[in-house]
Amino acid sequence: MDPTLTGLNDSLSAINDTLTAAVAASQQAGDTAWVLTSTALVFIMIPGLGYFYSGMARSKNALSLIMLTCLSLAVVSFQWWAIGFSLTFGPSTSHFIGNLQHAFFMKVDTAPFPNTKIPGIVYALYQCMFAAITPALAIGSAAERGRIVPAIIFIFLWSTLVYDPIACWTWNADGWSAKMGGLDFAGGTPVHISSGAAALAYCIILGKRHGHGTDEFKPHNIANVVLGTVLLWFGWFGFNGGSALAANARAAMACSVTNLAAAVGGLTWCLLDYRLEKKLSALSFCSGTVAGLVAITPGSGFVGTPAAVAFGFVAGICCNMAVKFKHVFDFDDALDVFAVHGVGGIIGNLLTGIFADSRIAALDGSTIIPGGWLNGNWIQLGYQAADSVTGLSYSFVVTYLILFIMDKIPGLSLRADPESEAKGLDETELGELAYYHVDRLVAVNTRTGETKTVKEETIHQQNDTNATIV
DSSP, X not given: OOHHHHHHHHHXXXXXXXXXXXXXXXXXXXXXXXXXXXXXXXXXHHHHHHHHHHHHSOGGGHHHHHHHHHHHHXXXXXXXXXXXXXXXXXXXXXXXXXXXXXXXXXXXXXXXXXXXXXXXHHHHHHHHHHHHHHHHHXXXXXXXXBOHHHHHHHHHHHIIIIIHHHHHXXXXXXXXXXXXXXXXXXXXXXXXXXXXXXXXXXXXXXXXXXXXXXXXXXXXXXXXXXXXXXHHHXXXXXXXXXXXXXXXXXXXXXHHHHHHHHHHHHHHHHXXXXXXXXXXXXXXXXXXXXXXXXXXXXXXXXXXXHHHHHHHHHHHHHHHHHXXXXXXXXXXXXXXXXXIIIXXXXXXXXXXXXXXXXXXXXXXXXXXXXOSGGGTOTTHHHHHHHHHHHHHHHHHHHHXXXXXXXXXSTTOOSBOOHHHHHHOHIIIIISOOSOEXXXXXXXXOTTTOOXXXXXXXXXXXXXXXXXXXX
8 A cells, every 4th residue: 555545544543533532522521511510400409308398397397497408418418428429339249238449439539430421529429419318308207396416317327228228229230129120210219219218207206296187287388388399390300310421312301201290290289189179279289290200200211201291190199199198097297208209209110110111211322221011021010119119118117227226315316395396496406497577666756856665576487376575
């Protein structure tokens, strides 16, 4: 061959290699940017959850619920750095829990984490947000009577003993559910079923609020509920879309089905309650929206938009019915965590077994799955049911044991005393209140214009009893 042509060919090959490397680097930068953005979106869900819970409670407990969600973020961020990430995503020979190879984020740096194309530190931070919101979901069932200091300790223990193992067997490539073939794109079992089961155990251990069954516990601020719902809906684009770990068509589809399931879930629940009250309840719409978001979570990277309508519709009906059943079984899940997250997560897992589509999963250009019933893979529903039942049972039993033991330890009693419960946890646990205003009676000297305060009182807003300090 002519030496000139040989040199030209070598130059063209070198240019092609350079361009290929540049495109790959650009794609990795885009994927990293999307996952970092998704991390921020999931972060904003945590205070959003606080406002959602705060609005549903009575005003004397409003601040404590917002505070608890923020404390969950703080406690789990430390736990995740120390051992949580390693226990969840470290190499696992047991297929149940990882080792401590990545404790204190050792070997978690700018190199791509195994089975991802993004830096390990980005992946660890993104997953930290999932770990942080999950115990915050669970403690909603203890609203208005659960002490805060024991709750902080519970969050650390629960994250280590419950969340990390379930997330490991679901998302770690060595996990038994992942190896079995279970499909869970963004946390049907690790986040929603586990928190729902934990919430059920928590409210059973604590017992019912004083006045449960006789007093009417009304949400004190529906505007806060709507605000919390909007923040959750907004953040869920990062929760589900970010789980693609890349800025690609699969992430776009996950965002699309998330939005559609939320909309259908909200409308379904709202219309179900409209037939009873002939009112379009904002609270009903918000509850249905969250139910739809919960249900679509495990299937968001595996199903198309027509299936998303089914997810939202079925979740709206089933979770609505589950809320009614808590009165039949007479347990006091104060904020309906089990009905929405536990039942919604199970619905989502099972529907994923039916509607999972191999074509949707392949939108990222690399994922290959046999699909669900739509692809004739009938066993997938069995895999989904096995994962759901195991996650529900494990979370409930271990949570119950953690709480039972803690409650026997001096200083760690879980429930506030009756007087503190009556005053509200904002005042007794935090020493601060979400709402108050000052009334002043002022006398004015008409000749001199001098003013004098005759009486001043601070009114603490409470929607069940009025407390006045003079």
